[in-house]
Amino acid sequence: MTTDEIKKKYLDFFTSSPRDHKQIPSASLVLENDPTTLFTSAGMQPLVPYLLGEPHPLGKRLVNSQPSIRTQDIEEIGDSRHTTYFEMLGNWSLGDYFKKEQIPWIWEFLTEVLALPPKKLYVSVFAGNGDVPRDEESYKIWRKLGVASDHIFAYGEDKNWWSRAGTPAQMPAGEIGGPTSEIFYEFTGVAHNKKFGNECHPNCDCGRFMEIGNSVFMVYKKTNRALEELPNKNVDFGGGLERITAAVNDDPDIFHLPVFGEIVKHIEDLSGKKYGKSEKETQAMRIVADHMRAAVAMAQEGLEPSNKLQGYIMRRLIRRSVVKMNTLMGKTTATDFGKITQTKPILNEVDRFSKTLQKGLREFEKLPKVDGEAAFNLYQTYGFPLELTLELAHEKGQKLDPKDFKEAFKKHQEMSRTQSAGKFKGGLADVGGETTKLHTVTHLLHAALRRVLGNHVSQKGSNITASRLRFDFTHHSPLTSEEIQKVENLINDQIKKSLPVSYAMMSLKEAKAAGALAFFTERYGDKVKVYTIGDDDSWFSREVCGGPHVTNLSEIKGRVKITKEKSASAGVRRVYAKIIT
Ligand code: SER
Numbered sequence: 001m002t003t004d005e006i007k008k009k010y011l012d013f014f015t016s017s018p019r020d021h022k023q024i025p026s027a028s029l030v031l032e033n034d035p036t037t038l039f040t041s042a043g044m045q046p047l048v049p050y051l052l053g054e055p056h057p058l059g060k061r062l063v064n065s066q067p068s069i070r071t072q073d074i075e076e077i078g079d080s081r082h083t084t085y086f087e088m089l090g091n092w093s094l095g096d097y098f099k100k101e102q103i104p105w106i107w108e109f110l111t112e113v114l115a116l117p118p119k120k121l122y123v124s125v126f127a128g129n130g131d132v133p134r135d136e137e138s139y140k141i142w143r144k145l146g147v148a149s150d151h152i153f154a155y156g157e158d159k160n161w162w163s164r165a166g167t168p169a170q171m172p173a174g175e176i177g178g179p180t181s182e183i184f185y186e187f188t189g190v191a192h193n194k195k196f197g198n199e200c201h202p203n204c205d206c207g208r209f210m211e212i213g214n215s216v217f218m219v220y221k222k223t224n225r226a227l228e229e230l231p232n233k234n235v236d237f238g239g240g241l242e243r244i245t246a247a248v249n250d251d252p253d254i255f256h257l258p259v260f261g262e263i264v265k266h267i268e269d270l271s272g273k274k275y276g277k278s279e280k281e282t283q284a285m286r287i288v289a290d291h292m293r294a295a296v297a298m299a300q301e302g303l304e305p306s307n308k309l310q311g312y313i314m315r316r317l318i319r320r321s322v323v324k325m326n327t328l329m330g331k332t333t334a335t336d337f338g339k340i341t342q343t344k345p346i347l348n349e350v351d352r353f354s355k356t357l358q359k360g361l362r363e364f365e366k367l368p369k370v371d372g373e374a375a376f377n378l379y380q381t382y383g384f385p386l387e388l389t390l391e392l393a394h395e396k397g398q399k400l401d402p403k404d405f406k407e408a409f410k411k412h413q414e415m416s417r418t419q420s421a422g423k424f425k426g427g428l429a430d431v432g433g434e435t436t437k438l439h440t441v442t443h444l445l446h447a448a449l450r451r452v453l454g455n456h457v458s459q460k461g462s463n464i465t466a467s468r469l470r471f472d473f474t475h476h477s478p479l480t481s482e483e484i485q486k487v488e489n490l491i492n493d494q495i496k497k498s499l500p501v502s503y504a505m506m507s508l509k510e511a512k513a514a515g516a517l518a519f520f521t522e523r524y525g526d527k528v529k530v531y532t533i534g535d536d537d538s539w540f541s542r543e544v545c546g547g548p549h550v551t552n553l554s555e556i557k558g559r560v561k562i563t564k565e566k567s568a569s570a571g572v573r574r575v576y577a578k579i580i581t
Helices: 003-015 045-051 099-113 136-144 241-248 258-271 279-300 309-329 344-366 372-382 386-395 402-428 434-453 481-496 508-513
Strands: 061-069 085-093 121-126 152-155 161-163 176-186 209-222 227-240 459-464 469-474 501-506 527-534 539-544 559-569 572-580
Touching: 003 061, 003 085, 003 099, 003 241, 045 085, 045 227, 061 279, 085 099, 085 241, 085 279, 099 136, 099 176, 099 209, 099 227, 121 136, 136 152, 161 209, 176 227, 176 241, 209 241, 227 241, 258 279, 258 309, 279 309, 279 344, 309 344, 344 372, 372 386, 372 402, 386 402, 434 459, 434 469, 434 481, 434 527, 434 539, 434 559, 434 572, 481 559, 501 508, 508 527
Parallel strands: 121 152
Antiparallel strands: 061 085, 085 227, 121 176, 161 176, 176 209, 209 227, 459 469, 469 572, 501 527, 527 539, 559 572
């Protein structure tokens, strides 16, 4: 079976009776109004407001397939089953069904629709911690389905707890999470490798087992003090489409799937090496195949390699691919990569970086001493992997201790971890709070700009964090201070009037007929969500938008101030604004 066939079967299964889910469109890889993470990393991410309790326009049972990117283990890519970019099959209950429906349904899908042999499936349940009890209910449901007791494992919060931040202790205030029940597939003919521990078990990393699905019982929200129960008992299921396909094919190497096949074939042709022959070369090929697939997905979203945020991740993926191609084929060029992808921003980066690498080699020659910090700098600046530096150092008759490199590496890693933890925390606590307020202010700003400057103004992009909003729009000249003043006054007058904010579902045609602005259309099947600020017969703003928003402008509790105005690109202006309380 192919990934597409399995995706269709899953969506059909969950939309059909008695499950009756509504299919929601997949979100883009970079979420417009979520400052908490760089990329969409799970299907639940765009659904956070609804898991927190806001009603979803399509109801309480949702299903989709969500392209996702996980960057936390870029350095670990190279085994048979981890990838940076993947597609996640997901189904959600927003306070509707719970364990006794979810577990049998997912079992039915795997064992009947996909015909996976029940004996090859293992499951896990939460073993409990000081605050949340052991999940006996899930255990009993699995047993009732006929799963043998030696196929059910209980793990603690490091394995059977899910939140975007990790364990309960790692969750910042505002983050949601809960205990999980996972499903694993046991591949035929893969023996346990003692390198990964004496005993093999479903969560062992030796490659015999692979996790193919995770039902999160999303019932908790972290507060400043403890875990608090959410108003709704939610289910958040996610299953890696590529992994489920590997299980159906009983082939433990997901790089054998056609989605990777073509890239792997190009790498083989370019390097003259054979996939699967030597462990080291196979690993390098997987890294290039994975990173290129992810970088192409990013390029398709309009991202370009840069030194910041998403662009930085994209740059790292491309650079690492170049380094790995170098180890496979000696010197590599953009022309070689042109066989793998036609994407301009990627090829430009390959070109720039291969030249930098050559320069790095010359710099290296000049280094008086190759110590840990120097090796790290070579790694950081020129993408030199440690093995390469060791080999060169060796040629120069110098001794470099890999431990020194690792220490320097750890020091820098900790620094960047602290920085990203700060970012994560800052944003997350405010999903549904400050970010939501500023999202509503964005609509007010859009409407006010059109009234003051004219109807040629249309939104080109926006970016909202907990402390400010950024808004790009079409306009030919800088705003004068009078214009800025007028826009601010108009916005603040509406806030003072405590206008209501409401939404309705309609077709895009009806939305346009009702006067809604529709530049970014998030669709819910054939319907769109239209937010109105003001009364139905005399509104101030009406826009097609996914939400969330405040329900009344009085919740903004402050005055809006435009803090900066500048050019974003030709014919596009950029303003920053914040709420002053
Ligand atoms: N959010 C959970 C995960 O990503 C289940 O969808 O694993």
